[in-house]
Amino acid sequence: MTSTDLRALFDAQYQASREHVAVPLVVRRERLLRMRKLLDEHSGTLAAAVEADFGVRSQRLTEVADLFVLHTLIGHTLKHLARWSRPQKVSTPLYLLPASARIERQPLGVVGVISPWNYPIQLALAPAITALAAGNRVMIKPSELTPHTSAQLERLLAQFFTPDEVCVVQGDAAVASAFAALPFDHLVFTGSTAVGRKVAQAAAANLTPTTLELGGKSPCIIDADCRLEDAALKIAHGKLLNAGQTCIAPDYVLVPRGSEGAFADAYKAAVAKLFPTIAGNDDYASIISPRHLARLRTMLQQAQTQGAQVLSMDPLTGQSVAPGASTLDGATSRQMAPVLVLGATSDMQLMQEEIFGPILPVISYDRLDDAVAHINAGPRPLALYWFGNSDSVRDDVLARTVSGGVTVNDTLMHIAHDNLPFGGVGDSGWGAYHGEQGFLRFCHQKSVLIQSRWSLGSVFYPPYGARLDATLKMLRRII
Template sequence: MASNPYTPEQDEQLVSSIEQTFSDQKAAFLATPYWSAEQRIAHLKQLRSAMMKYQNQLVTALDKDFGNRAEGDSKMADFMPSLMAVDYAIKHVKSWMKPSKRHVGMLFQPAKAYVMYQPLGVVGIITPWNYPLYLSLGPLATALAAGNQVMIKMSEFTPNTNAVMEKMIGEAFGANHVAIFAGGPTVAAHFSTKAFDHLLFTGSTRVGKLVMAEAAKNLTPVTLELGGKSPTIIGDDMDMRDAVSRFILAKTLNAGQTCVSPDYILCPEGKTDDLITACKHWFNKMYPTVEGNNDYTSIINQAQLERLTNWLDDAQQKGANVHCISEESVDACIAKGKLPLIALTNVTDDMIVMQEEIFGPLLPIVSYQDVEQAITYVNERERPLALYVCSHNKALQEKVLRNTHSGGVCINDAAMHVAQDDLPFGGIGASGMGHYHGPEGFQTFSKAKGVFAKGKINSAVQAFPPYGKLIHKLIYTFFIK
């Protein structure tokens, strides 16, 4: 991996700062354990105002961190959905906070029962490098709506973005309310050892297991957003140019460095050539050039670029056919830190690209004879974070929905389910656990506390021992049958 841009001395200072901030946030939460709806909305508006003020600085910092981060990728896929998450929370926090009335059985009357949504306390968020704004500010908005204190650990691979985030959040909030931490892997490892009241991690499955192991020592509940190999099933009824238009943006956005990017395509047998031709049509229309095109994002660092080229070499050596979708030289693009979209056919399970989440612009294509075979192919593998279906056949859509498991699904689109604020987002199995976004996100960062309340009349005394009284016989007659 790329070297840590933070010095050991900086990391050591950050570890000490985490200790102090965690203690301060715990104390601050105890001092104000339940913010009113008006106060929570004010916090969210503070965040929104700060984001608008620092918008351009954040976009510039992202560009520096990636070597070239398309301004459109930063605004459309990182900043804008973060802002939408804040606005959505502002709009709904009052309704989310309302107690949920529940039924009380006849035996326990007169009484009432309800669920109160109480802040958890101090929430930890560990953010990856690919979408450092959306994957930190999005959950931050929900955690603030739920009334929590929040500590965020940013990736060491986005130091310029981290610096702007620290300044932005520092102006909007006191460190005892919201705090941002940069630093390298040792800082991240220490961060995950803290006894947070909830910990949300977005990243690889390998690191997610380490984070969960540390959280378990404190019985800290976790939400893990891990990714995996998200398939796209193209129905036999679908025009191929139409089908590709449904997933090509999700595959090329951020140069494929997206956890819900289509990882491989399941294509009807005999239509692979049409698929590749359609990919070339759309890709070259979107990106007439790659090497010097600011609209096409670079691979984040040299280590990630080498990983992708090594996996490409591995596939080629094991018999895969390589189809460069761009008309430019792949080597020339690589020299500039970029990798154009590359399709791979004749792929086999012994290739690394068919074993690991690709997280880049490599696109394996697997042929299938019928949709049952495609479904079996998906189900024989670990459950993905997302699954995409390109088909106008309602029966096929329903068959895939009912017979596969995934964190989320798009029908005739890809990745856009993540931007739907009212839908829960989360993985299943190897792609993660738990979810956030929507009202489910508010509930993730809240304690659903059941409350049973009685008034002046205490009917329970009638059923006190000694047993065998008429009331007991009546209770048994009515409720044990």
């Protein structure tokens, strides 16, 4: 796609958004129903496209992690859309009475969505669904690493929506860069912190507000009174869903010193329960590309060289993925076995950047204060997970740490709660969407004050004198 083509698509949506500023509720609902129909009729096609892009990723995994999430989002949005859309009355202060006031929730106009490859359907369509609910037009730039899914999204959305409602732009990093530079009314980006910085800089040139859903090193804290078997199963599920290629996957685990061996045993048992085999198991996704796999292997090799203990969690072979070439062919060779890393240190690459794969470092702590200090020494994470039985300890940890979101005694689940806003903080992003918070993210909340014919505002007009002094003296006593 040329820059001229890209601009033409944007201009069509921009013009339509300015010609039809007010978008009736019935139109918004009808667009959501069209999206639901698309998913109902073509979920199999989309899941097959994701499987083709990954090489190994079961269609059931895509149904759970992408399509089911979108179905619940549409249902929740349709249920609450009328309430979210209506003007919100607000109380008026005494000194402005008898005026009245309200907040009107209007569409922003054109919303751009740059979506990633790890959940290529969900993370392309979820912000689009919410933006449509708010009355906007949407342009989507999906990842070039999932070409089959991107092509199906372009084809199917063109069947259900006109180009000035929703359209898909395909292309490489250069197209994504040009896309980010368009003067959107709002731009959503999901991806790495490094790329997020570039997107924010491009958007800033147009004063385009952004929602950046990034990542980071999301920690798990295991308290001393925690039952390790339960925690290990939930951590393994959160870590190994999509082979660790999840923005809110647990990135490392903090365990009480002396519990490392017991946790390793519990984690290995949990992996065997979830994935009795690794190679050839469709439920265990492959790493998206040879380049990403090479990066993970390099991390492991460096950690081993620097003295870390690497433990394979492969239930059958007991072997970790070697840094060298795999003996398997094709996508199966990219099914990287789960690995625990004991003795990881801060100077290792796997503790300096988001892992985004099935490698889980285990860090020991002596006191809870040490665990909290470790988390607070780094950038604020997208997610934090705490496992334990003490409400007071839990609340203390939550009070002393800042993260985008939290799940207690489980992993990932806060993202599935439609009434909880989802987003990062600091290096893990800014802005939040999901539910009403997402709806408001894609609205302009216009303040409206309606003056009464009986207004007393003239008492504040010049020329100033004794009357104003008396009025201010009275107001100070009663306000």
